Amino acid sequence: MFDKLKSIIKWVVVLFFSSTILSVVVYRFLPVYVTPLMVIRCFQQVADGESIKWHHHWVPLDEISDHLPVAVMASEDQRFLLHHGFDFGAIQAAAKNNRRGGKVHGASTISQQTAKNVFLWPGRSWTRKGFEAYFTFLIEMMWSKQRIMEVYLNSIEMGDGIYGADAVAEYHFNKKADKLFRDECALIAATLPNPRKFDSAHPSSYMRKRQRQIEHEMKFIPSFPREGEDVNKNTVVGGAYK
Numbered sequence: 001m002f003d004k005l006k007s008i009i010k011w012v013v014v015l016f017f018s019s020t021i022l023s024v025v026v027y028r029f030l031p032v033y034v035t036p037l038m039v040i041r042c043f044q045q046v047a048d049g050e051s052i053k054w055h056h057h058w059v060p061l062d063e064i065s066d067h068l069p070v071a072v073m074a075s076e077d078q079r080f081l082l083h084h085g086f087d088f089g090a091i092q093a094a095a096k097n098n099r100r101g102g103k104v105h106g107a108s109t110i111s112q113q114t115a116k117n118v119f120l121w122p123g124r125s126w127t128r129k130g131f132e133a134y135f136t137f138l139i140e141m142m143w144s145k146q147r148i149m150e151v152y153l154n155s156i157e158m159g160d161g162i163y164g165a166d167a168v169a170e171y172h173f174n175k176k177a178d179k180l181f182r183d184e185c186a187l188i189a190a191t192l193p194n195p196r197k198f199d200s201a202h203p204s205s206y207m208r209k210r211q212r213q214i215e216h217e218m219k220f221i222p223s224f225p226r227e228g229e230d231v232n233k234n235t236v237v238g239g240a241y242k
Contacts, residue, residue: 020119024138027118028147031058035155036121038163045161053161055171061150062226064165065180068188069149069224074217075189075210077110080149081225085111085140086133112136114152146227157195158188172201186214 033056042052061069073080079087087109108116115135120128139148158168165188166177173184180188184200190210191198198207 020135021138023119024135024142027151028143032118032151032155033058035117035163036119037117037157040121041157041161054163055161055167056154056163057166057170058154058164059166059177061146061153062178064150064153064177065185066223067182067185067218068153068165068177068180070218070221071182071185071189071214072110072149072153072192073221073224074186074214076108076113076192078217078221080110081145081222083109083111085109085136109136110152111140111148113156114148115139117155117157118151144227146225149224156192158191159195159199159201162195168200172199182218183211183215186211186218189214 038054038056042054045052077087112132115138116122116128116132119135120131143151154164154166157163158165159172162168162171165180168188169175169177169180169184172188173180187200187203187207190203190207191200198204200207203211
């Protein structure tokens with residue numbers, strides 16, 4: 001009985017690692033058309049008696065405004081090009097702030113958010129955080145920074161039923177993603193802490209303030225490198241990006 005149980009556990013572990021690694025390899029090359037969050041939101045809309053809203057268009061990174069990767073880095077993860085999936089300085093700072101009480105700060109990198117969006121469900125349990133760390137490690141090992149950013153900008157929730165840069169560009173700005181202006185990209189980035197609460201189509205005064213802050217931080221971040229370029233070749237002394 002014990003030997004049979006050991007055999008089952010062994011095959012479960014083998015199946016888990018082989019399937020998850022294979023999925024990361026596949027998504028290194030293929031577009032991500034569906035994420036768990038998109039499906040969950042559909043069920044939530046039906047449960048609330050609403051019609052299903054699902055707007056998502058996959059576009060390559062070179063068909064997204066050059067300003068948008070810089071804007072989301074300025075807003076979400078200024079050391080994205082320098083770390084390997086985890087910003088331990090930000091984690092330590094967030095933990096110190098949270099111990100003092102008050103508003104809870106997170107320290108998720110763009111890599112961690114991409115891993116969560118593509119492979120996992122929303123939530124704050126330690127189990128989910130453990131899987132998030134595992135998938136973050138895998139995509140950092142197997143994907144380029146450009147691919148991580150491409151998947152992030154195509155899969156992240158950017159409004160009610162709106163996922164990805166091209167959909168938010170169409171439904172909030174009436175244009176394609178590659179036509180977004182610098183200030184529009186900063187405004188989109190300003191919604192990312194809570195895109196269902198903050199609407200880039202109808203920005204509040206708070207969002208306008210965040211937009212200006214993000215535009216200021218964008219001055220200190222180099223333009224996002226293209227595939228094959230050295231991601232560490234440029235830094236800006238005196239700004240947030242070092």
